[in-house]
Amino acid sequence: MNERTMRIRAGLGVLICCCAGLAACTAAAPEGPDATVTTPAVGRPPAPVSALAALSSEAFTPYAGLGASPGDGLAPGDTYAALHTACMDDAGYGQYAASASFFARANRGLAFPQPYGPWGYIGTVLAAQSGFEAPVSDPAMGGGPPGATASMPAGAQAAAGKCFNIVETFNDAQFATSLAGIETMNDDISNDVITDPDLTKAQKAWSACMARNGYAAAEPDTLWQQELEAVAGGGPGSALAPGQNPAPAAAQNAAQIAAAVTDAGCTLSTDLAGIYFAIQASYEQQFVTANQQALNAAVREFKAAYAKELSDLPALLRAASATANLPGPRGKPGAPRHPGTSSKPSPDHG
DSSP states (O other): OOOOOOOOOOOOOEEEEEEEESOOOOOOOOOOOOOOOOOOOOOOOOOOHHHHHHTTTTTHHHHTTTTOOSSSSSTOOOOHHHHHHHHHHHTGGGGGGHHHHOSOSOOOOOSSSSSSTTTOOOOHHHHHHHGGGGOOTTTTSOOOOGGTTOOOOOOOOHHHHHHHHHHHHHHHHHHHTHHHHHHHHHHHHHHHHHHHHHHHHHHHHHHHHHHHHTTTTHHHHHHHHHHHHHTTTHHHHTTTOTOOOOOOOOOHHHHHHHHOOOOOOOOEEEEEHHHHHHHHHHHHHEEEEEEEEHHHHHHHHHHHHHHHHHHHHHHHHHHOOSSOOOOOOOOOTTTBBBBTSOEEEEOOOO
């Protein structure tokens, strides 16, 4: 499989570009972490109930969600969403914080996965219900797109623009400093997972199953993209997130649901998801064990930077531009990316 998952981990280092909702990360790679790993022998482990359930027990997930997830257990209150709210409060427009929170977040890699990806489609019931239009739950997402500020008073709109820029700048600074090593580990884990021989074998078995059901040349992490491209322009590069696409024609919707159901069935019969997440869990544990001191230092550095950012908000608000420096079109939340590309996927905790 040629796509990978996360820092938030959508399964791997799927996920997500390191700055999917904010400006692209520009950090140079730090001196690398200890990346020595042993290829695991996972056998046929039970399939997870969901990608999120699988990630919740994996060793790298808290680090993948640092700054993005309020429940990462490392710095649960030090999130980009909370920073935005604190900024709007300091600007005197706290009552507009929810409606002014743009779709801006840090990494979408190994922590906020969608139900489908390089691990196949998890959940036959969900597949039959929504197919690849199943909504993605991401507590790090803001309350609405930039247009949501249009009905707010001019002062609140200006504050929202300033706060967006402040959060964006902080995000980029952390990917260049405190989170740089974590991002490198995310990439290394993702690469190890997608090149693992057991995963390659399982994905080939999945493709053979799909071919028997009429889906020739299908791959786990390209099928969903192809199906969404055929439904209301919701494929890669779309500015729309899953669940936000215009209503597709009945025939289009039926076709993508049928593909998702077949995907879910082949995922179960080949144990693709069970193998994928077991492999990822092994590599993550190896990385965390070998780099625990560096990870602990990264968490301390991030928390210190966050505390300083809060104390600097009054000065930052005076200097910030009120025109939000909005990024280009967003990719799918939590979607994996090819190694070496600028957008990071999903099982990144994705």
